[in-house]
Amino acid sequence: xxxxxxxxxxxxxxxxxxxxxxxxxxxxxxxxxxxxxxxxxxxxxxxxxxxxxxxxxxxxxxxxxxxxxxxxxxxxxxxxxxxxxxxxxxxxxxxxxxxxxxxxxxxxxxxxxxxxxxxxxxxxxxxxxxxxxxxxxxxxxxxxxxxxxxxxxxxxxxxxxxxxxxxxxxxxxxxxxxxxxxxxxxxxxxxxxxxxxxxxxxxxxxxxxxxxxxxxxxxxxxxxxxxxxxxxxxxxxxxxxxxxxxxxxxxxxxxxxxxxxxxxxx
Amino acid sequence: xxxxxxxxxxxxxxxxxxxxxxxxxxxxxxxxxxxxxxxxxxxxxxxxxxxxxxxxxxxxxxxxxxxxxxxxxxxxxxxxxxxxxxxxxxxxxxxxxxxxxxxxxxxxxxxxxxxxxxxxxxxxxxxxxxxxxxxxxxxxxxxxxxxxxxxxxxxxxxxxxxxxxxxxxxxxxxxxxxxxxxxxxxxxxxxxxxxxxxxxxxxxxxxxxxxxxxxxxxxxxxxxxxxxxxxxxxxxxxxxxxxxxxxxxxxxxxxxxxxxxxxxxx
Numbered sequence: 001x002x003x004x005x006x007x008x009x010x011x012x013x014x015x016x017x018x019x020x021x022x023x024x025x026x027x028x029x030x031x032x033x034x035x036x037x038x039x040x041x042x043x044x045x046x047x048x049x050x051x052x053x054x055x056x057x058x059x060x061x062x063x064x065x066x067x068x069x070x071x072x073x074x075x076x077x078x079x080x081x082x083x084x085x086x087x088x089x090x091x092x093x094x095x096x097x098x099x100x101x102x103x104x105x106x107x108x109x110x111x112x113x114x115x116x117x118x119x120x121x122x123x124x125x126x127x128x129x130x131x132x133x134x135x136x137x138x139x140x141x142x143x144x145x146x147x148x149x150x151x152x153x154x155x156x157x158x159x160x161x162x163x164x165x166x167x168x169x170x171x172x173x174x175x176x177x178x179x180x181x182x183x184x185x186x187x188x189x190x191x192x193x194x195x196x197x198x199x200x201x202x203x204x205x206x207x208x209x210x211x212x213x214x215x216x217x218x219x220x221x222x223x224x225x226x227x228x229x230x231x232x233x234x235x236x237x238x239x240x241x242x243x244x245x246x247x248x249x250x251x252x253x254x255x256x257x258x259x260x261x262x263x264x265x266x
Numbered sequence: 267x268x269x270x271x272x273x274x275x276x277x278x279x280x281x282x283x284x285x286x287x288x289x290x291x292x293x294x295x296x297x298x299x300x301x302x303x304x305x306x307x308x309x310x311x312x313x314x315x316x317x318x319x320x321x322x323x324x325x326x327x328x329x330x331x332x333x334x335x336x337x338x339x340x341x342x343x344x345x346x347x348x349x350x351x352x353x354x355x356x357x358x359x360x361x362x363x364x365x366x367x368x369x370x371x372x373x374x375x376x377x378x379x380x381x382x383x384x385x386x387x388x389x390x391x392x393x394x395x396x397x398x399x400x401x402x403x404x405x406x407x408x409x410x411x412x413x414x415x416x417x418x419x420x421x422x423x424x425x426x427x428x429x430x431x432x433x434x435x436x437x438x439x440x441x442x443x444x445x446x447x448x449x450x451x452x453x454x455x456x457x458x459x460x461x462x463x464x465x466x467x468x469x470x471x472x473x474x475x476x477x478x479x480x481x482x483x484x485x486x487x488x489x490x491x492x493x494x495x496x497x498x499x500x501x502x503x504x505x506x507x508x509x510x511x512x513x514x515x516x517x518x519x520x521x522x523x524x525x526x527x528x529x530x531x532x
Contacts, residue, residue: 204524264459
């Protein structure tokens with residue numbers, strides 16, 4: 001979905017750019033070719049002569065892919081990824097590719113996956129976080145920043161460690177909470193989906209995300225996510241106390257604080 | 267919002283019906299008259315001759331309102347409400363109004379409130395739960411069922427007790443969780459709204475709901491909501507254990523169960 005959306009967005013916004021797509025399996029090469037004729041399963045053919053490579057694979061596949069592209073890259077080529085956890089990826093890929101690699105995390109997507117879910121406007125208005133290090137080469141960073149700006153992102157830079165902490169809170173924690181919420185409701189009320197209103201619908205949308213992908217993300221960012229879940233459990237306990245004691249003033253203040261924070265969303 | 271949306275929907279779907287609106291304060295009578303000229307603050311004028319009265323006020327105001335309308339109701343008039351907790355309301359209003367009162371809960375709304383947020387299509391496709399009792403009069407139940415069907419609801423009947431349990435899970439719990447999630451994230455990462463993607467946006471939308479309204483709902487349905495929050499805390503603890511122990515198979519199964527349940531939403 002991310003790779004396909006990026007290719008659609010670039011074809012629309014930069015029709016003069018030469019795009020090459022790579023997919024691993026013959027079946028997905030064939031499917032991808034229906035949208036993008038210049039798709040290959042040959043690493044060398046995909047990478048040679050490119051100014052910029054974007055790796056849009058699960059995090060667990062990235063180091064091997066980086067090893068495979070490294071011998072075929074032009075000297076000036078920049079490389080980035082679109083993974084949603086950065087510390088491990090940045091460490092491994094910078095080790096393999098050097099300062100030409102700068103990590104990216106475009107904060108766009110949905111509960112859907114695969115090329116069928118790709119959309120040219122997926123990145124419009126989204127934040128894309130770049131995680132440069134002291135080794136990062138400025139031309140690579142500039143190229144990668146421009147890439148995300150071209151497809152409509154607002155670009156923010158921070159360290160990989162800060163990214164993983166922030167994203168554990170703003171993305172991984174909501175995903176974990178949505179899944180737990182659906183499972184908790186379902187255990188007591190299997191007919192819940194038939195009674196649900198917009199609140200259930202929206203607050204659980206991301207519980208329909210691909211389980212294998214999110215299992216990997218949760219384990220890749222394990223410590224940060226566990227810290228976030230601890231904080232969240234404490235906040236739930238605080239809320240239970242306010243309700244149990246019928247402390248109307250403090251309960252309303254709790255809800256008003258949440259509303260004021262939520263209304264700061266741009 | 268609920269009362270205004272109902273009036274807009276009825277005016278559109280049943281232009282031959284005579285609608286009268288009531289509001290308490292002169293200021294809101296004046297505002298409402300811009301949309302509905304036939305608005306009054308006189309209880310008797312609003313109620314006399316009506317076949318059906320729908321009370322769309324906070325739960326805490328309903329018993330007084332029922333006392334005030336009772337002397338002016340036609341013998342055959344049916345009365346319902348739109349409150350989101352039913353046991354207490356049904357008990358109090360049935361005591362005052364008899365079997366002509368049947369409780370309703372249209373599961374529609376948003377984080378917005380007030381007449382400005384009213385929409386003629388608010389109820390289209392929503393579930394409306396009716397909570398009749400053995401005292402309920404069949405003509406009243408029929409009239410009230412037709413009302414919600416006319417504005418586009420799918421009507422479901424259950425006891426007030428079953429309603430309050432089900433809704434504590436499918437509506438109140440998600441609201442409580444969304445507020446706690448926003449507050450937990452904000453405590454560690456005040457800049458979260460600037461980094462947020464669609465997951466945070468959707469899963470916290472209902473945290474922007476009116477605090478005073480939801481404080482009342484939470485306290486009105488206190489015991490059921492606390493039970494739901496206990497269940498949810500246990501589920502979060504289960505999830506933490508799966509992540510901490512890096513049990514990839516069970517973690518993926520947890521997420522897959524949530525996805526399969528979420529995908530049962532009609």
